[in-house]
Amino acid sequence: MPVDITLGTRPPVPSPLSPASIGPVQLRNRIIKAATSEGRSPDGLVTQDLIDFHVGFARGGVGMTTVAYCAVGQEGRSAPGQIIMSAEAVPGLLRLTDAVHAEGAAISAQLGHAGVVASRAVTGVAALSPSTFVNPTSFQLCKEISRSQMRDVVDQFRDAAIIAADAGFDAVELHFGHLYLPSSFMSPWMNKRRDEYGGSIENRTRFAREIAGAVKNAVGDRVAVMAKMSMDDGIKGSIWLDESLQSAQLLDSDNVLDAIELTMGSSVKKQMFLFRGDVPVDGMAAVMKEPFKTGVKVLGKKILGEYPYYDLYMLEAARQFRPVVRNAKLILLGGINNMAHLETAMAEGFEFAAMGRALLREPDLINRLAEDSTKPGLCIHCNKCMFTVYGQTHCVLAEAV
Template sequence: MESKLFTPVTFGPLTLRNRTIRSAAFESMCPGNAPSDMLLDYHRSVAAGGIGMTTVAYAAVTQSGLSFDRQLWMRPEIIPGLRKLTDAIHAEGAAAGIQLGHCGNMSHKSICGCTPVGASSGFNLYSPTFVRGLRAGELPEMARAYGKAVNLAREAGFDAVEIHAGHGYLISQFLSPSTNHRKDEFGGSLENRMRFMDMVMDEVMKAAGSDMAVLVKMNMRDGFRGGMEIDETMQVAKRLECSGAHGLVLSGGFVSKAPMYVMRGEMPIRSMTHYMTCWWLKYGVRMAGRWMIPSVPFKEAYFLEDALKFRAELKMPLIYVGGLVSRAKIDEVLDNGFEAVQMARALLNEPGFVNRMRKEENARCSCRHSNYCIARMYSIEMACHQHLQEELPACLKKEIEKIEAKG
């Protein structure tokens, strides 16, 4: 069978030159919540490396949606900087996408400027901080913030938006019975828990009009007992299909409860804490990190079994993400009916991986899944340890080697 990998693919009004997308993995390259030269250079390198579309990650639709101080916040002041970025991507022949979301309860007043808000009131152990449940009367304005962010994305030259409805962030917090304890019309039954997502999608599709592609990242499973499972998430997917979304990115996991279900493998705790500046957080995570962030075994294409169930039930375009590091597995995924694939760690390890796959049928990137890149992104920019300019301390080298040896 001839490979589909380097054939064009269409999502709504957007046609990509091939079926690869750089997934919206958080870069941590936006000090002051604004785009930087580092962010531009990274996405330009991926675009030059042959990707069909590269996605800028995790842009907050409001200030209250920020969970990191090196995260994008969509507002008019940053549009000129984003326009430079999209121009650079387009100059390399790739499309430019941006992920839009709100972190919900995964923040702290020192970052988001207010008491963090979520689907329900409670306490976020990971910040740690108290969280205020959003009032029903606040939800229309929050939904409109997503629509406004879509309009800003268009102004900045993006071709597509990816709405983040997974991983335990705000929309996901409304969807999941684990985090939605509301007693009003936005809580209880799945129909009620989908109401906020419906409001957001109404605003997004209205703003997207006929010239912006709309993708949605969603969970197939929350990844822990008491979270959403496929019986409910399939209904969420079908609702998103009815909403007019042009494609779904099928993922899973909660960053607050099952982070390695999202990324798989083991979190290098010593590397993670090495870059932290808050002394009590550094030592707290070092002592309790193994309990807080339990490992989940990595295998190539780890979400494929679940994703195939969605492929069988849905007619809309589906994008596979999760553990793709070789052309052979990518071809297998595409041959199973997925319209495109997303990758992040493989492209951080090798920005030109797509171009190499064009030349080599057996191409495989050299990422060894130590997750060092993820460990450092909570404090400084995401980077692969294989390509650092600086010398790593011996203790971090030892940790990385130990984790990679297990894989």
Template sequence: MLEKLFEPIKIRELEVKNRLVVPAMVMNYCNTDGTATERYIAYHEARAEGGWGLIITEATAIDEHGKGFHNMAGLWSDDQIESHAKLAERVHQHGGKIAVQLYHAGRQTGSQITGVQPIAPSPIKDPTIDEIPHELTKAEIKELIEKYGDAALRAKKAGYDAAEIHGGHGYLINQFLSPFSNKRTDEYGGTIMNRTRFAVEIVENVRKKVGNDFPILFRISMEEFVEGGLTIEDTKVIARILEQAGVDAINCSAGVYKTMQYVIQPAAVPHAFMVDLAAEIKKVVTIPVIAVGRINDPFIAESVLLSEKADLIAMGRASLADPDFPNKVKEGKLDEIIQCIGCVQGCIGRLIKGLDVKCLVNPLTGKENEFTVKPANEKKKVFVAGGGIAGMQSAIIAARRGHEVHLYEKDDNLGGQWLLAAVPPNKAELNTFTIWQKNQLDKWGVHFHLKSELNENIVENEKPDAVIIATGAKPFVPNIPGVHLPEVVIAQDVLSGKKDVGQSVVVVGGGLVGAETAAHLANHGKKVVIIEMLNEIVKDGEPSVKHFLFKDLQEHNVEIITSAKVKEIKQGSITIEKDNDLREIGNIDSVVIAVGSKSENALKEKLQGKVDNIITVGDAIKVRKAIEAVEEGYEAGLAV
């Protein structure tokens, strides 16, 4: 049923063993001088081992002043070839093919990263970066064209199998292609032919330097989703021009920094949402077309190929979530695939803060050499208190190492708060991780005890060698007059279906839980008001997640009152203080409390002296994000 995925394909003379591509994703694992580290190499090697047909490295700068991130790859100097050669060699050892992506950030970087003023076709600031770029002269344009060709030649010398020229996502080449950023009136601006000239001259320069046996791919943003930006009809013309110039495959993406939610899409974006655009490109070119964008399931990938909308499928975050995705699909181990959940916490969520990339559902990403699961020297009895995502992760890793693991969960099902997080709109995909964890518990023989809360008596009787405390957190109920009235409920009870609400609802608390509970209720026909003490809701949320959440709240007419404090809850009304004035909101049927949670870790103190090794993980230490909970669970499983 999934045969098309594993048909070989040629890009120029390069034979790719299947249709599965790891696209370029900046990981921030390299040295600041652009050389490849062992961490960077091991990360790519794991994907080659996992069976991906073509791996495209992260954006690799062709100029030291073209970097958009501190720790990204570079090929602007011959001194960098050696480290990249090690990467190519390690990928080839596993039968993989690897292409380098050549890139210059243009105006989508800043002097705090490069030390110099950014450059662009025109002296117009990127909407997301507060720095006016230097307008390139024709002489400077010619220099940059040579640098792309020189970097491609270095890539060939390093043993890479192909080069991809990054002409998308609002970076320098894209800035020339798009009327959104290119306001020139010389031969590099104005008409489509002129705006494409820079890209064409780069392709020609690369071809001249690497010869005819080295494939050239081109990544493009088919739609920029900005005012006056590229549309699919523009891009179809550009794709034809590029094919004529010598490009061997088109990698079809979308978006720029201003529309980052379409470059790296959260779960609110439909699966394979760009595929119909890629199909439009495929209609006008004869070279292979690569589709990308929220494709995280093998059946969706297969159906895209069968519908002939694309020739290859790029699955970036799916490869972060599970580097062994192709091998598992090929071997029919579909229930063992860790699926990307579109949370964007570990990937773009960390990258925009200048941090290295991780993955919520796979702590091994970027720690391939560090988090190796090896059999334990001595088999132990390990008890885990709590069956949320942190507890299950620790139980899985401890069991994989050969320990006898018992998981205790006081409720009648596993998943904890994660189950509730999957209830609001566009969040159901979180359940795929719970299903994977439960499958792994079964596979590795973990004994789980539902409706059974681990306590000191069980520990004294059973005498485990180690206890991992993953008891999570419980909702915080503020001391507001009227908070114990029958019409007042906590958000978790609403999401779990334990409590119902009336038609008119006030949600107290505008953090992620409060805002998503409000969206859930509004989507089910309720009239909702959010009250938040801070000056904005979801203050620490991921920008792209917030973009679609706020859009949902707006479309469902949810009223948002910020910088306000709840003073009293009465039957049918709520009193708030805003701008030193008291205000009453009437005709209220229900009040939902969502003002945060507090750690639940009383067990730790009770077990002191009763067991040698006690490890606390996740929210039981401090209430944070799921990415920390899963990583700490993984580390605890390695530590016992």
């Protein structure tokens, strides 16, 4: 009897340029412009500059572009000028989504609450944390969030997602990473609670699960529901793979997330663990006022951390999530700069790949790779784009183009 040799074989590896779906949204390819701070909404509302910024990535060939950090409320802002998801923002958001759709791309809104990363100078109130906490970078005292405030935050995420759907977005990305408020609950370094939101990893993941569930119940299949989640934040005693794998499995078991973008690092301490490579101390000091200017010059590398850059630097950790995440699609981030990197992501079983700095350097990189797959990306990961977030985020090398 002949043997069917096709049994047990792996499905063919898709091309990064082939269409694929995330929940209800179909993307023309598997490449997502990752959220990067923009600095193009000084009054907290969409500007033509912000529209042009994202249209550039859409016209350049990405499957979906991500509007970075749309705050779910005023107290959830992490920096001045961030868009707050409100009725007032909808007309501008509609112009933005229409413009991106006209170029054939999808668009996602990253929804976040800054938690300990927020500043009283920006929000007007004390920053919120799972437990009383002193931010080691800003030295601000952060207040333990109450149960009623937690319910308010869940409602804010839900309402922000509804606004995103009404404004024409194809997806929402719930920011569960970088020690922003939902992520901070998962960190034993920050979460010392003794109620059902503290202690075990199941308890510490509960808040994020409640947010994701409320969002999915509110928007259904109107938009894709995604999450950006930290695998490892590089801080001793905080989030690492042994527990983040369990958090991912718990979130995935609820079957409310269509995709999870895996990330690293934090916005609280050792921030270079996310970016890797050169630490642009001089550039950051140049845009700061005293005493922070001198502090960054003297202690910047120690505070921010120094970590060597290498291509696909998140892959080793991210592949640990392949066996445990069965419902949501996984998005690989970190050090993706050319077609070989994109193809590696697909071969490793990731359905999508996200690119940040490489697209800041070359917004049309995907179109160029479609024409010549051997083309090297121009981003050299000098990280000088990091200090441009204090104005309008851009690649300083692209200024000469």
